[in-house]
Amino acid sequence: MSGIAKLPQPPYYAAIFTSQRTNVDKGYGRMAEKMEELASQQKGFLGIESARDHELGITISYWDSLEAIKSWKDNSAHKVAQEKGKSEWYKNFSVRISKVEKAYIFEVNEDNN
């Protein structure tokens, strides 16, 4: 999955995960892919957007309820990944839970690539 998420009309919820990586790899890429795939199979999942550069990574997952976010947080395979994240992969990170109230989508420049 990549690009701008196709989502229903608000309201819905966004889990904003911002992180700075360590230099440790140890299976990070595979785990990140696996977690994205697993998240997308959860009840209440709506979509995901992700970008990473040398300074920061931002992943935003979108959900239909706070309960869905909590269930994903408590998912057992996800918990294993969270622990590895704390011990190996991330220098620091933040998780912000927010309610999306408005959304505007623009699709422009179809002929301007």
Added chain:
Amino acid sequence: MSGIAKLPQPPYYAAIFTSQRTNVDKGYGRMAEKMEELASQQKGFLGIESARDHELGITISYWDSLEAIKSWKDNSAHKVAQEKGKSEWYKNFSVRISKVEKAYIFEVNEDNN
């Protein structure tokens, strides 16, 4: 500015800007920097986080109120940048306005870089 934003306790607001770029440069980098600097001088601005890779860019600006977000949206220099964005720089983009209700910050692995 870079890294994870240092913010007050929630609630506060997040403007989530997700974009896919065209191949057109025409001053994009300079304008992006200038807009970040200008945003940070606005009333109600709390912080900003940004990451871009070859597929997607995500910039999240944080504000103390919806009014502050509206004022920034209507800022005249920002409006000029928005128009250039639509006509030149972005294939497509989304803006999602959300209210952050919870936040967890983790700082780990100080010795593990």
